[in-house]
Amino acid sequence: MLLFLQSLINGILLGGIYASYSAGFSLIFGVMGVINIFHGEMVMLGAFLTYWLFTLFHIDPFLTLPLSFFLLFVFGYLVQRFVIHRVVEAPPMISYILTFGIHLIIAYSALWVWTADFRAVTTSYSGLNATIGGVIIPYARLATFGLALIVVAGLYFLLKKTETGRAIQAAAQDKEMARLMGVNITRTYALTFGIGAAVTGVAGSLISTYFIIFPQMGLSYTIMAFCVVVLGGMGYIPGTLWGGLILGVVQSLIATYLNAGLSGALTFILLFIVLIVRPAGIAGKGIVD
Amino acid sequence: MKKSKIDKPILEGKHLTKNFGALVAVHGVDFSVEQGEILGLIGPNGAGKSTLFNILMGVYVPDEGEVVFKGRTVSGLPPHKICRMGMAKTSQIVQSFKEMTVLENVLVGGLHGKNLRLREATQEAEEILEFVGLGRVKGAISGSITVPDRRRLELARVLATGAEVILLDENMAGLNPAEVEEVLKLLMEVRNQGKTLVVVEHIMQAVMGISDRLIVLNYGEKIAEGTPAEIADHRKVIEAYLGEKHASHRPN
């Protein structure tokens, strides 16, 4: 029983981690229909930013979060504004070939500059856990779970309650109409991408505190984000929580009771099935092209 | 071309209903079209006309009801099968194969809609292009021709599929009155060749003038049916259009 609970809690925390770095992906796709293949690189960049700040200047990871947010925001804004925006009108396959090219550039430049070594951020409190009834809950992961909730709630609030958010939603639903109503589409898209990048970067920063990081880590994060968002519903922000949780729990249980290697294969098979059977995601609220 | 039995309509919609989530696009629509008729389908924007066309062509599966074409139930069949059976449609937003030439666009219809071999399809395509007046641009890239020409191209492609029933979804939108006249003449000739037309148009003079009968939709339901004269005076139809810029015209 304890094993089951531990596995379940692990899965839930893992799910929170998944959700925290997938929300940005969902936002970007939901608003401008771009499948961002270099999404994982933003996780990686956030992670490495925190790593270097910690390793070189001994700044606590949690203190690096605002900087991570800001820098990744600027990065996302600029890349969208000057590169991706040129193909926003083109068929979707063009944008994901483009983002794929950008993925290659960022990931392999990082590999070149930082080498393939695995790294980790180990603080004085890294291994600390809470123990409730025999179940171990690492603080760092709990913090990320909290972050996931904050991010999803924050994005939801931003989209529904603020002027900027409404502009973003308008642009998402009907670009031409929004333009006619005075929404600056170019700026809105860039802003959205920036926010998506920033949120993802922060998730990456936190991830560096308990996962091993390395320059090529991005692609697997991108694929996982895609799985989470397909499950939860593309473009439906609250869905990333569900998608993340389901994936996290399923993977954790399979790894505990079957075989860790299988959880990889089964994730892909699950993704495959969901795409065929229910492309709008579990709650059916996702955008289906 | 085979004529269907005189007592049976060539196309029927029986109690067609289609919802999109909470939105009722089409509700309980019954209609029938006789072979060789020109049926006009009118109604305010959002009345469900395009949705109805998409149901007829198999793009949507109706939630209730069925589509009967040439005596066979076709609701649920994929669009290409319905096309090969003899029904084809133009789209509200013109869709052409932009990178292909005008001739090649029409070719696709002949090759796959009518299942011809390459040589026969090419020959027929050239004849059809002459018929609709696009012979002079047959070698042009279709993305580069004018909008009125692109609409004719869609019509040409539809004709190439050998369609007996042609659904025209606002095929004349954006044309000036002279261009509309030309298209109307073309459509009359098409009908004289034995085809059946169902026409959705907002240009009242055009659709009133050319239709044998009209069906009026509003909020997804059929609210009136009759000859142009009857429809023009119909109370419900006038009400439906109140607030729209259109006034219903008397047919000439």
Added chain:
Amino acid sequence: MTLLPITICLLIVPLAGFSGYLVRLLAMIFLWVGKAGCWNILSGMTGYIDFGAVGYYGIGSYATALLMSKAHAPFLVSVLVSGLVSALIALPIGLPTLRLRGAYFGIATLAFAEAMKQIILEFDKTAGVRFFEGPHGITLPIGPGNEFFYYFGFGVMVVVIAMTYWIRRSKFGYALRAVREAEQAAELAGVDTLSAKVKAYMISAFFLGLIGGIETYWLTYITPHMVFDVLITIQMVVMSLLGGMGTVFGPAVGASFLTVLYELFHRDFPYTYTILVGFIIVVVVLLMPKGIVGTLRKR
């Protein structure tokens, strides 16, 4: 026709005493042209960007490896069977995935290739057999020299290019192009879009499986990580993109260019090669979306 003298020259190269390195390089180029050409038949012509093409290459590789090492089947039979196996697997995979749009298709195919890799990796453990050795690798009997693969590669390349040429001008080709330009309009015009897509997918899978078999024999030792490597798909994508998606000779141009680039950089600067590929992609997409052949044709 400049093709004829080029063909004759290429046929003579191995016999004319050129360095073994050139023979090997050209053979590699031929096989890459073949692979990129396969990818082009589906993705270039229909616009459905397949990110899992390496899956069929890997299936073919393992099929040939198993047939030749365990069943001692002859080479020709093995590669043909490998092609068939790939094509047969492509049918149940293609039917559902080719109904998906754009990006979803891309990720579904990627998931398929990754799943195939994982399945082979887990095979021994799950099925309780000792099929593979070491890291799930297979060793084949040592084969003939580079010239054998040179001519085989050349042959496959010619077949793939010829297929592309023939398809483009056929009824089938019009269906594929219509799917790429305006899929719904194609359906409405009578094109059985699903059937056309699946056929292209299966043809592509067949030849990818076949080429996988050929290269396996050449390599003599394979592991799942080698033959299900997503970078192989990436190469195919970029070669077709650079050369011109949907064109007959685009993959040949792209494959030649990138293989040479790879040979120049990969040993000493592995990361530089990939960064360059990334830049090529960005530049082509932003400035030259029709690729080299496609852009030249417009003039």
